[in-house]
Every structure is written in C-alpha cells, then in structure tokens.
Amino acid sequence: MARFTETVLVTGLNATDNPGPGVAVAQSLRDDPDFGGRIIGLAYDMLDPGHFLPDLFDASYLIPYPSGGREALFDRLAYIQEREHAGVLLPNLDSELPALMGQEAALGALGLRTFLPSRAQFDQRNKDRLGELRDKFGIPVPRSVNLVEVEGVYALHKLFPFPMVIKSPFYGATIVHNTDEAVHAFWSAAAQWGYPVIAQAYVEGEEVNVTALGDGRGGMVGAVAMKKMLLTDKGKGWAGVTIRDRGLLSLSEELLRVLSWRGPCEIEVRRDRQGAFHLLEINPRMPAWVDLCFGAGQNIPLATARLAAGEAVTSLPDYRVGAAFVRVSTNTLLTIEELETLSSAGERHGRRTS
Amino acid sequence: MELDLAISPSGFVFDPRTGATFSANPAARLLLEGMQEGEGLAALVARLQAHFEVGEADDLERDVLEFLRVLQDETLVPAERELEG
Known part of the structure; x- marks a missing residue:
C-alpha cells in the first residue's frame, strides 16, 4: 500500500x-x-x-x-x-x-x-439502549433498566440482586450493595450527567477490551483484544497486554456486523468465571491505548485515516499476542x-x- | 490436557487468553511443560522424580493434584479437567 x-x-x-x-x-x-x-x-x-x-x-x-x-x-x-x-x-x-x-x-x-458512524449507529450503542442489542440480536448484554425517577430505585431488588451497577448514559459507574447506596448513586449520576440513570445487573468477572474498526457495511477491518494489567483509581488502564480469545473476537465481529459500524470503536466486555462474555459498553472512538494495536501489528489509526481518505482497506494483518504497554508519567x-x-x-x- | 500457555525457560508464564502472568518455580515449570505435552498423572510424577530428589510416588501424586487445583482456581485449566493415570 x-x-x-x-x-x-x-x-x-x-x-x-x-x-x-x-x-x-x-x-x-x-x-x-x-x-x-x-x-x-x-x-x-x-x-x-x-x-x-x-x-x-x-x-x-x-x-x-x-x-x-x-x-x-x-x-x-x-x-x-x-x-x-x-x-x-x-x-x-x-x-x-x-x-x-x-x-x-x-x-x-x-x-x-x-x-465516522452514522447518527443511528451512534445512538444504537448508547448505554441506555444497549439492551436492544440483546433483545434484537441476542448480543449478551447484562439486564438493565432506565430510571427517570428515584422511586424506581426502590423496586430494583425485584429485578436483579445486589450488588448492581448504577451508571449515567455518558460517564462513570458505581457498584452498589443495597438500596441506600443505590439511591445515593442515582442522585449523584443524575446531578452530574442527567437522565436516564441506568441500573444494570452486576456481572462478576474480569474486564477485557477490544479496539475494532468497522467498514460501515458490517465487516471488521481489524480488531485487537487487550487485558488491563494496571488500573488507575478511575479504572483507566495504566498498563495492558494483548490477548487472544476466539469468543471475544467473535463477539466483536458480530457487534460490528449487526450495527454495520463505520469507524473505530472500543468494546468493553466482562468475562465471567465460566468464560462467557457480557457486553458492558461500546465507545464510539479509539481508546487511549490504541498505540498498543500498532505495537501489536495493527495500525488502526492509520487504517482509519486511509479509510477516511477514501482508500480501500479490507483487512489488517493478524496481531501479536503478548504485546504490552505501560503508561509513563x-x-x-x-x-x-x-x-x-x-x-x-x-x-x-x-x-x-x- | 489442553494448556495454551507461553512458558519461558526462566519460569515466566503468560496466559494469552486472559493476559495473566505468573512466576513458576522449577518444579511448577516442569509440571506445566508436562501438562502442555499432554502427560497424565503417572508421567508427571515420573518427570518430577527424574529431575528432583523427591519422595514417595503417593506423596507426589497428591502434590501434582494439588497443583492442578491451583491451576484450576486461576482458570489456567478448565475446572472439569482431570489428570489421567
């Protein structure tokens, strides 16, 4: 090329x-x-x-x-x-x-x-609409409910057990262990980011992430999976390593297919103790660890620039497992x-x- | 037994599926390498006896099975897997 x-x-x-x-x-x-x-x-x-x-x-x-x-x-x-x-x-x-x-x-x-994705694609991966991916396409998304009034918080225990996760549509998530904590987290999320506030079933396991690039026609141009090795107190990855799990990459491919996703994205997934995956979020852009993709053999930023410029990029080469990064301050x-x-x-x- | 691990001569172990890393001592590295080659319980015990001055086979069998449980706890080996004699 x-x-x-x-x-x-x-x-x-x-x-x-x-x-x-x-x-x-x-x-x-x-x-x-x-x-x-x-x-x-x-x-x-x-x-x-x-x-x-x-x-x-x-x-x-x-x-x-x-x-x-x-x-x-x-x-x-x-x-x-x-x-x-x-x-x-x-x-x-x-x-x-x-x-x-x-x-x-x-x-x-x-x-x-x-x-970039279309507005419809962008909206479809909103946190308060992720459940539709489960209902329409069978994507494994933890059960969730959108709340616009605090009264709904008091009935949450009937939907799924504590602990559960309270999150805003835009940023942040709090694990809560009882109704008092849930009410506090509800008001905190609503005050900072507005409504709806999302309550989601908690899945125990480890978080893994994928940077993927969709061609806008349902195809996956490239994808690199990563496990964070070191976290900041905000849960941001300070070090990470590329991993390979066929199920994780298959889930990513399926997501890009059902969304016909156009552009790069970061897919956040939790793997439970039985090895099953649960989709937590889709961020509509590259992550801050995207240089690891380049280090592992897939230059997703350059591929995105080429696609933007109208070049044909059909698929990136396989990536190297065990490539790692550590952020240096x-x-x-x-x-x-x-x-x-x-x-x-x-x-x-x-x-x-x- | 399927064991998809990268094991270096120094004992550094990397699980490419989860990204987890471990340090294995010489005995653990020997057992992991044996498991990767599909060895059963008797072969793993023989492997230990060949490389170390160790005691009775019965004790070693218990040690190997205990090590297998540790690997299963760390999800390095599927929980349902058993070592064949």
Whole structure:
C-alpha cells in the first residue's frame, strides 16, 4: 500500500490520568514508516499535554468546546484549514461526534474527510439502549433498566440482586450493595450527567477490551483484544497486554456486523468465571491505548485515516499476542513564553525532528 | 490436557487468553511443560522424580493434584479437567 502523506487533524490531546486518545493516535501515525504526512493537534485547553509533544505534532490549535456549538467549531476549523490544508480529521472524543456525524458536505467544503458512524449507529450503542442489542440480536448484554425517577430505585431488588451497577448514559459507574447506596448513586449520576440513570445487573468477572474498526457495511477491518494489567483509581488502564480469545473476537465481529459500524470503536466486555462474555459498553472512538494495536501489528489509526481518505482497506494483518504497554508519567518543562503563545494566539507551531 | 500457555525457560508464564502472568518455580515449570505435552498423572510424577530428589510416588501424586487445583482456581485449566493415570 502506498505511503500515506495527507495532513491529519487529531483531537483529544488531554493525555492526563483520564486520558484522551489523541496522543496515542498521533504516536501510531508518527511511528509507522507508511505514514509520511503532517499531524496537527486540536485541543480544548492550553495545558492539554499534547501541545507540548513537538516530536509528534507539527502544530497544535485550541478549538472551542463542543458545548460552544457546531458553528463555532466549523469557524475555527476553517481558520485552521486556511493554514494547514489537512485532508483528514480524526475526532477522538465521544462528545465531539454529534457535531461532526452527518456533516460530510460541510467538512468536505473545508477539504476534510472523516470515517465516522452514522447518527443511528451512534445512538444504537448508547448505554441506555444497549439492551436492544440483546433483545434484537441476542448480543449478551447484562439486564438493565432506565430510571427517570428515584422511586424506581426502590423496586430494583425485584429485578436483579445486589450488588448492581448504577451508571449515567455518558460517564462513570458505581457498584452498589443495597438500596441506600443505590439511591445515593442515582442522585449523584443524575446531578452530574442527567437522565436516564441506568441500573444494570452486576456481572462478576474480569474486564477485557477490544479496539475494532468497522467498514460501515458490517465487516471488521481489524480488531485487537487487550487485558488491563494496571488500573488507575478511575479504572483507566495504566498498563495492558494483548490477548487472544476466539469468543471475544467473535463477539466483536458480530457487534460490528449487526450495527454495520463505520469507524473505530472500543468494546468493553466482562468475562465471567465460566468464560462467557457480557457486553458492558461500546465507545464510539479509539481508546487511549490504541498505540498498543500498532505495537501489536495493527495500525488502526492509520487504517482509519486511509479509510477516511477514501482508500480501500479490507483487512489488517493478524496481531501479536503478548504485546504490552505501560503508561509513563513524566514532567515536561516549559517557558512562560510557550504558554503565552498558546494563550494569546491559541496555536503552536514547529515539530522537533532530531 | 489442553494448556495454551507461553512458558519461558526462566519460569515466566503468560496466559494469552486472559493476559495473566505468573512466576513458576522449577518444579511448577516442569509440571506445566508436562501438562502442555499432554502427560497424565503417572508421567508427571515420573518427570518430577527424574529431575528432583523427591519422595514417595503417593506423596507426589497428591502434590501434582494439588497443583492442578491451583491451576484450576486461576482458570489456567478448565475446572472439569482431570489428570489421567
């Protein structure tokens, strides 16, 4: 396959203890000899760590938060495109997708192409609708109920036993052991993220994850399975290793097929003591450990960029089991002038190549 | 007995299905290698006797079966599997 030389816009530069995937995406592109393009970072905060990785990014720009609306985002993208002339946009945060899905024409007018799910596909994997995958397609999803009033919490014990999981549609999950804890978790989730609040049967076992790339026609271009070896207190993987389990990859393939998923995603699954899998979540983007996929032999970020650019990528090679990563936390020293540049101009330029 | 493990000469053991890693001492590594080759209880005991100065076969059989239970607890070996004589 020919070398990929497009300039790529990459979001999600918040490589913090709750990391966005952008730095891992950029690393996967930069380290691949088949990539010869430029990488432009898009970030929301002046202190997002990706700004300060000049080995990876040729430039980075501040962009308005998704809550600022689509018009503000597209105005900023137009400004950036006048300078960078990128061909591909790889958005890496869930909250960015609603403003970008279905916007092929507007993005195309700016010279940008993406490889994203449709709005219907995106909505189908919402946490409060995952149960439909069980009912329609037989995907193993733990039983759940959507709650919009606290009264429902008091009847939960009739549906499934404690412990159970209380979660918001967007972020976070709390394991609760009795009704008092469930009520507390309900209000906490509702206050922070709104309704519905989801109560789900708890499945005991170990969590395993898959990064997969769907071609949008029901096919799976690539998939890499990983077990987290070390977790942060937020449950984020700080170290992990690639694994192989035929059942897990079959489940991933089946999911992409029934959803006709277009684009990358992260599939979160729990394996119980009997070895059966239970689907917990589908995140509609690459995870922050996606550079492990490249390390194991499947460059899913580059494949996504190629598909966005209209190239044919049918299937990635098999991956290496036992490839591992560990995240390293270090300090990068800055001058006040570097912060001033980002703060006043909202952009930084210049890649370090030696 | 099907045992899909990567076992290094140093005793580092990796389960490619779960991602779990273990450190095996020389006796454990010997038994794991024997199980991977499909050996039954008698062959595993003979393997131990050939490599170590050890006691009666009866005691060794108990030790091997106890080791099998440990492997089953760690889901490295299916719970229903038994060693054939």
